[in-house]
Structures are given as structure tokens and as C-alpha cells.
Amino acid sequence: MQKRNFVSYFLIFLALSLIIFGASKIGLLKPLDSLGKGILSPFQALTYGTFAKITELGSNPQIEGLKAQNLALTKKLIDQSKLIADNKALRDQFQTQNPKSSNLIEADVIGAPAFIPGISVPETLILDRGESDGVKVGQAVVYEDNLIGQVVGTSLFSANVMLVTNPSLSFTAKTLITQSPGVIKGQGGEEMILDNVVLSDSLQKQDMVLTKGDVNASGLGLPPDLVVGKINAISKNPSDLFQKADVKSLIDFSKLTKVFVIVNY
């Protein structure tokens, strides 16, 4: 290969890449981007679905059943606690379902780019619903009443969701029994920590962590009382300003194929 030949190829395609990169950064290519994603998302859904089925082949159905039962029981426990709190506050007997099903749209997981089965867990998910379905950046993504993550990017026909375990995501939360407020910070892998809990507040092992709610005036953000996870360990040092706790989600993110986006809160 002549050196000048590949240099000219290099310069041409580097220039093209940089032009596209620049145009994409300032949003000029958004319609083209959305169109391309719309065309490619069915193929992605097909391959992701196939791989998800393959990874499920080795799992024990009895354990999966117990996990599902555990989720349902946890949901019941939280609903009951909420009901007691409502009664205490002399509110009416109307039991609210959180989140309301009328506010949800169902979405298929069509990709989990940062994921190697057996080595790492997903940090982001790609969904087959986008702006055309009312999905916006900032909306919460749930499975039953468990928080999965937050929408961080959208195109017309797909959305990018940052999972709660992603190190780039943090939000306010509270514990169920002791109502101690704190900040949930993703740690990568399957880890999360509940940080910034003042020392005077009490934390309990096995206590559930719920979102505190940070919905803005436009209705975007994380609604309150979604399940984030369960406290596994507490780290409290009298010389520190705050105490923290290790939190684990009840959801196995690598096996998710269907989730729900809260489009209207």
C-alpha cells in the first residue's frame, strides 16, 4: 500500500467523521439520527430478545419463582406501610397505587450496551419507545414499583436509560422504616450507596430505600416512593459527618426485557 494513498483516505474519512461529530453535537443531525434509530431498533430488539432467552436457559425456574414471589411480598409490605402512614396522618382511606398505570407506557428493552454476561451488569438500557410515544429526558423508568433508572437521551423512536446503579446517576432517597433522608449514588456493577445520611438518623439493615421524589414543575423527574433497593450493610463512623449504607436493588437488570416509563406524573 502506498503511504500517500492511505494518508489521503485517512484525511478524507477523518474530516467526514469530524464534520458529522460536530454537526451531531450541535443537534443538526437529530432528524437523521432518529430515522436511523427507528429503522435499526427492530433488529436490535430481535437480537437482544434472542440473547436474553439464551441467558435464561441456564437459570433455575424455582429460584426465579421465589425471586418473583419475594418482589411481590416486598411490594405488599411497602403498600401496607404506606397505608399505615396514611391512617396515622388521618388522610382518607383512598389507597393510591404508585405509580398509576394510566401514567405508564410499556417499553421493550432492545439493548444493553455496557454488558458482558457473567462479567459485568448493564449500566444503561436502550428502549424501543422515544419522543413519538411521549418519552422525555428526565422521566423515571420502573418495573412494577421498582425504580430501574432515568431517561437520559431520546430520539423519535428510542430512549437511553441510565440505570440506578450507574455511577453517573444520583438522586435523593429515604428509608422506609426510619424515614431517614439521603442521597443514592450508583457505584457501578450492582452496587449503590445511600450517602449523606446524618449521624443522628438511624439506618437499619434490610430496611427498604425509596425515592424521595424530585419531580420538577414540568412533571419530569423521579416520583416519590418508588423502591430503589434494600440496605445490605451500614457504615457509621462517629468522626464522619455522614453515615452511609450499601444498597442492592431487588431487580436483576440483566434479565429485564420489558419496563415501564412514567410519562405523566
Added chain:
Amino acid sequence: MKVLAFVLLTIALILEASLITIPFVFLGLLCLLVLSRRNWLFIFAFAFGLVLDLVTFKTLGASSAFFVIFLFLVLLYQSKFEIATNAFVFFASFLGSFGYLLLLGYNNNILLQAILSSIIGLLLFKSVQRFSKSLVI
């Protein structure tokens, strides 16, 4: 060779876009370049990089630019040294994968993934080498 490259990179793209962080497209491009040293691989690097950015919600052009620059560096290196060796493929896969994952903001076991990538890159190189030889025969 172009058909082989297209098929290999398409499979790599499907894997990388749907499921796995390991930069299969990059590894495929590297192996094909080491074996064929053809200019048209720049076109493949550009096109597959764009599609990859599209389906993984990255800024369009980022992967293309990385692939094109890396291929260029490999070609510059090959003008002085031999590149069709296991050692070169292993280290180039490691460095490229590490840089690529770092550049695109992945922060989950990057080092482990880069090591895994270099092993996969080496295996891919040996497989493509055998397959392309059998095609020639």
C-alpha cells in the same frame, strides 16, 4: 475479502449494539487491517462506526473518528515494523479497546474488558487468518 469483512463487521456490530461492551467492531477492523492492509477498510471503519454510534446512543462520528485514527496509526507503524504477529495484535487490541472504552465513557471494569478484548482480538485474528487462507486456496 470485502464480503468477509462485511459479514464479520456486521456480526460484530449486532453483538456490540445489542448486548456486549467489548468493542467487537474495532477488533474486527484491526484484524482485517493486519491481514489485508487495504485502503477500503477506512470506508468500512467510517460506515460501521456511524451505525454503531447510531444504535448505542453515542454522538455520531465519535466511533468513526476513533476507528479511522487507529487504523491510520497501525498503518504508520507497519511501514517500519511487522504487524501480522500475535504480539502486535494482542497489544494493539488491548490499547485500542482500553482507549475506546475510556473515550466513550464506560466505567465498568475497563481494564478487565480490555484484557478480554485483547484475547478475543487474538483469537479473531487467528480465525480470520485461517479462514482467509482457506479462501485463497
